[in-house]
Amino acid sequence: MDRPLAPARLRIGLADAHRWPLRVAIAPLASLIALLADAYHPRGHLPGPWRDAIRQMLPARAREAVAPVVDPRTPAVPNCLIPMPEAHLVPLADDLDRIVTAGRDVLLDELELELGPQVPGHWQPVARQPLRWVGMYAAALQRAGDAVTPLWTRAEALLEREVERVGAAAARGALAELLAGVHPEARVEDGALVLPDYHDTLDLHVGSAGLVLIPMLTGTHRIIVQHRGDELTHIAYPLPGRNRLLHVEPDLARPTPDALEALVGPARARVLRHLDRPTTAGDVADALLAVPSAATRHVTVLEEAGLVARERQGRNVVVRRTVRGTQLLALYDG
Template sequence: MLDLAFSVRDLARTRFTLSPLWEVVASVRVLKHPAEHPLHRPWSVEAGRRLAASGLDWRLLADLVPDPPGSIPIFLAPPPAGPAADLDSELAVLRATPAEQVRSGLGAPRAPRSERVDRLRGDPRRGLAELADLIASYWEIALAPHWPRMRSLLEGDVLHRARLFAEHGADRLLGDLGSVVTWDDGTLRVGHHYVHGSRRLGGRGLLLVPSVFVWPRVFSVVSPNWQPTLRYPPRGVAALWERQVTVPQALAAVVGRSRARLLADLDTPASTTELARRTGITPGGVSQHLTALRAAGLVDAHRSGRYVLYVRTEAAEVLLAAADGRRDGAQAPPSPRSPPR
């Protein structure tokens, strides 16, 4: 068990961000042992085939993500400094990692070991340039086709937790980060297999990073020279790769099938582009339907960086629940008959 002790200043400095580079690292764990990650099987099967067909030699990346109890070097995916990292900016940071930091990370007791890792340790400048190029190629093959969907899920999770904070405060926010994380009296307790003890955040706050590929675990950074970080699974990740959306026919008869499909599909926040991809409706058509649904009070919109995410309102939840009741066999009340004349 890892205990993270918060001060008032730590609470004030706790924030969220996304990290495409960390998703690369975490996805490598899944590809190395796909049988241990059945939730991601649709992705791992496709990504494995695409990587094999490309001929990309990604063994260095696989070596740097060792099997437990090995430790992933922090410099491989350092905590992002900004609120919304992108892969190019993270790779720029990776390329500029000081040589002594690379050697220190690869010299730790549980650091990965291989001939390829030894070459990186011996010539960090050249090795980091090659590693960054390798990661960029891996990303384009294995993750870029899925990133819009992944990003929508991750940003939707941040939006959900921002609502928790706004409505219920920091206690609810920090107490809702997963089954192995609990919050009690100023301390965040994280169920770790290999990291134990108590750490003070030292006024730096905690960086919260939702991550698709960590489920069902959490990963942390608590080393003194790095921003304290917790990578946790986002809500809704179980439905990421295999979406089976049922459109309630009773609701479709009232608002139209396209609008009913959009409401059913908004079980997690999504952008216009993502909804168009999911539903097959043109982006222009999605935009028109969302405008109408928003005017009717069934959809809200929230900006997240450069994107606008749409979410169902409570009124829409009530409509969907009522329509589900009809679909599951609830009988509609008999229609009144006209009185005899």
């Protein structure tokens, strides 16, 4: 479950902390969720200029799309809407692809798991039209991601320093002290890290896969925790030193369009739309008005994302849109 933390209790055993595989992931998605939550439901820690700028960068339709996820009444968000990274560097585009291709059934199943069979009123638009809503949600995150790119770029040195800090703490056997600093209400007692939580009292442990730490750019003490059953897998926490960035006057980038092109690029969007039926690689190049080598590069990227497939039929290579590609197209064009 992914959940921003606030008082109750979440306890993480530290007895084997020195054996944990530990990684730091640099991924902007968690920061975007936290910044949007801070902007629309402020706790008083996000500077006013940043709060105003973030509100202005999303039109009403985009704000509606992110509203259920950042609403403080939401105790837990489906994992498929805030996928947590496993790699060290995860571009926003990769996480958005994971969101839009998770599928209708996965989203509805996780909604029921996290929120119960009676979906709360502010999640009803999601339950009624899950594919359409996910497309709007991903496009809103893309728009927000492009807009705060200058902030993320300025944070590069701080992020690198945080990776070094975590590595040094692990090497010195000071992981407990490090984790106790991720939230002002965190504390170590009786061999466990105790964190505030929304509504559950949970006892967690870190399994053989280890723990992934994700530093976030956020104006509050928000934390996002993911666990599978009683196994803790991820903690996203405020990046130390972030306030020096947030108190700089915002320099927002121009948002990208609320469209498929914003996610996969104009040329690859044209390829997906062209593939209503399987066609040859040469026909794809003709549709793009591109040389075959350029068309091949675009098809290769789409194939690696699982959105198209290629197969040889006689002397021709035939390209077809996969089910995943059709679902993605339906999110934006349906």
